[in-house]
Amino acid sequence: MRLERMGSFHQCRLSFMRTLLRRMKRESWTFERTRFDVDGNGVGTALYQVDTGTRKYTLVAFAHDLPADQRSDRVIATAWDTTFALHDGVPTDADVERLRANVPLQEAGRVSDRELTLSRANRSVRLWTSVIEALAAGRQPEANAIEEVGYLMRTTAVYGSGKFGAADRDAIADRSELLAPFQAEMLTVYLIRWFVLDLVEHMAQAVSPNAATISGHLRRRLGIGNSTGLGMAPFLINHPRLINNWIQARETALGRVRSVESATQSEISTFKRFVRGARTTVDSWHSQHPVQQIKVAKLSEDLDLLDQYIETTSLQGNRPWDELFRWASESLSVEGQELVVSLLMEPYGELVDPLVEVMHADESSPTRIDGAATLSAVREALEANYGWALQIDWSSPEADARAWYVSEEKLEPRLGERHQEDIGRFEQPLQPGRDAAAMYDQIGDWFGDRTLGPFLKAHPEHRHTARRLSIASRAPYAEIRDNTIDAKMMPIDLLRAKLSFFGATHFDPRSDRWVRICMFRGAPFPEDLATSDPDAWTYSGPDEIPAA
Amino acid sequence: MNLSLGEYQALVAKALRGVGYSWGMTEDGAFAIRWLAARRIPTPEIALRLLRYVDSSDVSTMASNLDGVADGHALCPLSIGASISDQAGCEVLALSPTIEPVLIAPFLAQTIGPGSNLSYEIKWNSSRCLVTAETLELRGELPTSAAPVAISRGGAQRELGTLAEQRVHRVEVASNAMDELLRFAHRVYAPATDESRQGAGAGLLDKD
Numbered sequence: 001m002r003l004e005r006m007g008s009f010h011q012c013r014l015s016f017m018r019t020l021l022r023r024m025k026r027e028s029w030t031f032e033r034t035r036f037d038v039d040g041n042g043v044g045t046a047l048y049q050v051d052t053g054t055r056k057y058t059l060v061a062f063a064h065d066l067p068a069d070q071r072s073d074r075v076i077a078t079a080w081d082t083t084f085a086l087h088d089g090v091p092t093d094a095d096v097e098r099l100r101a102n103v104p105l106q107e108a109g110r111v112s113d114r115e116l117t118l119s120r121a122n123r124s125v126r127l128w129t130s131v132i133e134a135l136a137a138g139r140q141p142e143a144n145a146i147e148e149v150g151y152l153m154r155t156t157a158v159y160g161s162g163k164f165g166a167a168d169r170d171a172i173a174d175r176s177e178l179l180a181p182f183q184a185e186m187l188t189v190y191l192i193r194w195f196v197l198d199l200v201e202h203m204a205q206a207v208s209p210n211a212a213t214i215s216g217h218l219r220r221r222l223g224i225g226n227s228t229g230l231g232m233a234p235f236l237i238n239h240p241r242l243i244n245n246w247i248q249a250r251e252t253a254l255g256r257v258r259s260v261e262s263a264t265q266s267e268i269s270t271f272k273r274f275v276r277g278a279r280t281t282v283d284s285w286h287s288q289h290p291v292q293q294i295k296v297a298k299l300s301e302d303l304d305l306l307d308q309y310i311e312t313t314s315l316q317g318n319r320p321w322d323e324l325f326r327w328a329s330e331s332l333s334v335e336g337q338e339l340v341v342s343l344l345m346e347p348y349g350e351l352v353d354p355l356v357e358v359m360h361a362d363e364s365s366p367t368r369i370d371g372a373a374t375l376s377a378v379r380e381a382l383e384a385n386y387g388w389a390l391q392i393d394w395s396s397p398e399a400d401a402r403a404w405y406v407s408e409e410k411l412e413p414r415l416g417e418r419h420q421e422d423i424g425r426f427e428q429p430l431q432p433g434r435d436a437a438a439m440y441d442q443i444g445d446w447f448g449d450r451t452l453g454p455f456l457k458a459h460p461e462h463r464h465t466a467r468r469l470s471i472a473s474r475a476p477y478a479e480i481r482d483n484t485i486d487a488k489m490m491p492i493d494l495l496r497a498k499l500s501f502f503g504a505t506h507f508d509p510r511s512d513r514w515v516r517i518c519m520f521r522g523a524p525f526p527e528d529l530a531t532s533d534p535d536a537w538t539y540s541g542p543d544e545i546p547a548a
Numbered sequence: 549m550n551l552s553l554g555e556y557q558a559l560v561a562k563a564l565r566g567v568g569y570s571w572g573m574t575e576d577g578a579f580a581i582r583w584l585a586a587r588r589i590p591t592p593e594i595a596l597r598l599l600r601y602v603d604s605s606d607v608s609t610m611a612s613n614l615d616g617v618a619d620g621h622a623l624c625p626l627s628i629g630a631s632i633s634d635q636a637g638c639e640v641l642a643l644s645p646t647i648e649p650v651l652i653a654p655f656l657a658q659t660i661g662p663g664s665n666l667s668y669e670i671k672w673n674s675s676r677c678l679v680t681a682e683t684l685e686l687r688g689e690l691p692t693s694a695a696p697v698a699i700s701r702g703g704a705q706r707e708l709g710t711l712a713e714q715r716v717h718r719v720e721v722a723s724n725a726m727d728e729l730l731r732f733a734h735r736v737y738a739p740a741t742d743e744s745r746q747g748a749g750a751g752l753l754d755k756d
Contacts (some may be wrong), residue, residue: 110549110550112550113552113717113718161554162552162553162554162555163552163554163555164555165550165551165552165555166552167552167717168552168553168554168717169554170553170554170717171717365579365583365658366575366576366579368633368634368636368658368659369630369633369634370634370636371631371633371634371635371636372634372635372636405737405738406736406737406738407737407738407739407740408734408737408738408739408740409740411737414738416738421741423738426736426737426738429571452634453631453634453635456572456630456634457627457631460569460570460572460573460627461570461571461572462570462572463570463571463572463573463575463576463630464570464571464572464575465572466572467572467575
């Protein structure tokens with residue numbers, strides 16, 4: 001899997017937001033706002049409870065009055081408009097007070113094993129005040145502004161998996177509703193979206209008792225924004241077994257659809273309906289980044305070509321989707337090809353959706369290394385899995401221009417210029433290609449009939465690479481086959497890949513290393529779930545919400 | 549401080565790296581300490597004794613030879629454990645003085661694999677520990693200095709019935725131990741500079 005392709009992924013049926021919504025609907029989860037003690041300035045506490053039928057989870061929300069000069073998306077911020085924790089069960093008053101003393105502090109506070117996530121969000125300065133003013137005046141907010149921004153608040157981190165004292169994934173992974181990746185995090189964001197809508201209407205009501213509420217159509221068009229920076233990028237390299245399972249599920253889904261011998265009229269019309277939905281999504285995709293602007297423009301042209309294709313092709317021949325996929329591979333940009341991959345899955349929930357069950361990974365213990373393998377076999381395995389890296393001239397300053405390191409300031413990953421800053425000695429092991437090439441060179445000094453065990457004892461600096469090789473030899477998509485420290489590497493490609501698996505839309509890179517996105521935009525709110533399609537919403541545009 | 553095992557493992561990994569372990573050994577070592585912590589072994593003390601010892605010598609001089617030659621240094625339990633793991637287990641092994649031998653246990657457990665009724669016994673001084681794929685039982689005292697160690701496979705099988713499965717998901721780390729772990733861990737961080745902050749995320753003020 002190459003970075004250019006990963007940086008063009010789109011959400012699909014396997015995305016974790018859609019997985020969650022399908023489950024909520026299938027299992028008839030119920031939702032209740034059990035507390036809303038918030039004053040007219042938007043300061044206070046609220047609880048949003050979800051009942052899965054077997055368990056309850058509660059979003060504990062704290063709303064603050066943040067001076068504008070403290071509002072920052074950076075992870076180095078120390079205050080936020082709102083802060084949240086997802087509590088495992090129904091919190092007691094004492095739990096809420098415990099969380100009140102900690103959650104607003106975020107990284108500087110502590111949560112407990114009764115909490116699954118910790119999060120925070122800031123208001124959109126562009127939209128927040130204008131929406132309150134419009135509602136207070138009895139008007140609906142400006143639809144164009146809502147389309148332009150897409151959210152009232154933007155999360156800047158959703159921590160889970162044991163961070164800052166929260167429950168470990170190990171401790172909850174046996175629950176069916178949390179088995180698929182990032183389900184607790186997605187549930188947190190889904191409930192935050194509900195709270196934010198309540199909060200903005202409550203503040204308008206405080207200004208004027210006759211304030212309007214946001215109409216159903218506009219409500220759906222408000223998602224939750226998210227700013228994601230370099231902190232997320234190492235995840236994809238640090239979790240090779242998990243990433244393999246994500247990509248493998250996607251490839252398997254595509255393979256199944258391409259193998260469909262013939263398409264029914266209903267499947268064809270579903271596909272066409274989603275293509276129309278994709279058009280509205282692309283039309284409402286605004287980016288400030290020149291690279292993404294070009295990609296979106298090209299994607300729009302790709303959709304024209306796709307329209308022509310499906311107008312002029314019956315799709316009723318043998319293996320029509322395989323034929324369409326082949327055509328797309330030759331005719332569309334990488335961004336367009338990846339959109340087609342996502343769209344092809346849409347009519348085939350029964351083939352695709354069960355693959356969600358194999359997208360998690362047991363990463364609880366390090367993969368064992370086979371010390372009995374001969375070095376000649378290890379060399380062959382390195383050639384097979386890292387051939388691309390062995391061809392790079394690593395003595396070139398461009399090839400190792402960057403170094404991943406962690407700064408002492410917020411303990412966050414950063415990407416620096418190795419040849420200009422004194423960071424090489426702090427480098428994190430996030431360049432598998434270069435490290436594989438180094439191990440390959442070192443093995444060249446040893447006789448091939450010797451084994452890996454003694455080699456690693458003499459050269460423990462290659463131990464992490466030996467482990468990655470062991471994983472990559474069995475998991476074909478574990479390794480990104482690109483140079484992650486190249487001078488021209490774009491970290492946003494890593495972010496896009498992960499966020500697309502979340503189910504994010506409207507990627508808007510603001511530089512080569514951070515991106516804004518939208519989550520749950522168009523998704524049904526809890527009260528609409530029973531009557532809504534849990535899948536179609538991701539492609540809905542301003543003027544079209546596809547029927548169930 | 550009450551930590552999740554995940555954040556404890558991450559902290560220990562940084563501390564191990566901070567005293568000079570390779571990245572691969574760091575992964576193995578942090579896992580080993582988490583594995584023991586989940587089985588109620590007092591790992592903060594064990595980890596700190598290891599970290600201090602390695603820090604005061606040099607990780608590269610900590611011999612890992614299974615034949616027990618250590619050039620005057622104690623053997624490193626993580627290197628020993630990794631070597632045993634890499635060769636998929638061992639029959640019997642007599643080691644010259646080794647620090648914190650209980651840290652070898654998780655590596656032995658990993659080589660046994662789930663479902664197998666194999667077991668290992670690790671002996672030091674007058675104490676020992678029994679290891680199966682999932683469980684560990686300590687009989688006696690943890691050594692506070694390097695001690696000769698004997699490892700044997702299968703010897704404790706008849707006693708498996710007494711091994712209780714009592715896993716925990718949290719670890720309590722005393723504040724002075726936490727401070728010391730953090731000091732070792734801090735060595736992996738690069739000092740913040742203005743360059744390092746540029747472009748990592750949004751501007752310092754958000755008007756969007």
